[in-house]
Amino acid sequence: MSTIVEARGLSCPQPVLMTLNEIKKVNKGEIVIMVDTDTSKENVSRAAQSQG
Amino acid sequence: MPLFSFAKKKVKSIPLTQNQDRGILVFENTSEVIRAENILKTEGLKIRVMGPPPEIRTGCDLVIEFPLIEKLYILRKLDEVRVKPIQVVPVSNTLLKPVDLFHIKDFGNYIMIRAANMKLTIDKETMIIVNISDGGCPDVPYLASEMIGKHLSDAPSPRSIGHTLCGYALQLAYEEMQTRCSR
Numbered sequence: 117m118s119t120i121v122e123a124r125g126l127s128c129p130q131p132v133l134m135t136l137n138e139i140k141k142v143n144k145g146e147i148v149i150m151v152d153t154d155t156s157k158e159n160v161s162r163a164a165q166s167q168g
Numbered sequence: 169m170p171l172f173s174f175a176k177k178k179v180k181s182i183p184l185t186q187n188q189d190r191g192i193l194v195f196e197n198t199s200e201v202i203r204a205e206n207i208l209k210t211e212g213l214k215i216r217v218m219g220p221p222p223e224i225r226t227g228c229d230l231v232i233e234f235p236l237i238e239k240l241y242i243l244r245k246l247d248e249v250r251v252k253p254i255q256v257v258p259v260s261n262t263l264l265k266p267v268d269l270f271h272i273k274d275f276g277n278y279i280m281i282r283a284a285n286m287k288l289t290i291d292k293e294t295m296i297i298v299n300i301s302d303g304g305c306p307d308v309p310y311l312a313s314e315m316i317g318k319h320l321s322d323a324p325s326p327r328s329i330g331h332t333l334c335g336y337a338l339q340l341a342y343e344e345m346q347t348r349c350s351r
Contacts, residue, residue: 128301129289133278136291136298158309159301166298166317 118146284337303334
């Protein structure tokens with residue numbers, strides 16, 4: 117079951133920080149990050165990739 | 169009280185913007201501003217990168233403010249490295265704004281510094297850069313890909329890999345972050 121992070125309406129770096137906090141909490145499984153701008157999507161993707 | 173600290177208190181530095189005739193160097197693009205700033209600072213000159221006054225309609229979004237008394241020396245140094253300003257004008261008003269104003273926000277485990285239009289965020293515990301955002305310049309994705317995930321002290325400086333106003337602003341945020349994190 118995936119964890120959903122609701123980050124729509126938030127400006128960076130908040131979606132990124134919420135993503136990183138969730139990655140720290142969840143060891144396994146899928147995390148779905150909800151964003152509503154392309155910039156947030158890129159920033160979140162980049163941050164997630166940097167976590168491996 | 170030790171003599172040195174007494175003497176130190178008596179010394180007053182005169183800000184660049186006061187009691188000194190100033191001029192501005194206008195360049196074609198931000199890369200040239202960054203190059204010129206590096207060169208002139210290396211020479212020990214008291215210069216500052218500023219936003220241009222409204223009457224300057226040419227050039228890029230940044231100008232270099234300098235003491236007019238150093239004009240010939242500065243132009244010679246820039247000529248040596250083929251960085252040529254498109255205008256050199258005396259400053260006649262106080263409308264210049266420094267671009268080194270910072271906004272700092274603490275997110276608990278993370279700290280963000282915004283300089284002009286760029287935000288830099290690091291993890292306070294690990295000092296790893298976690299986010300670089302805003303700006304809208306074409307080199308921001310590249311700057312982000314080169315810096316995110318790296319320790320603040322290991323990441324390349326935006327000055328060395330950036331080419332735009334965003335790179336310049338990010339450099340300011342990066343330097344401010346380094347200063348704050350070294351305290």
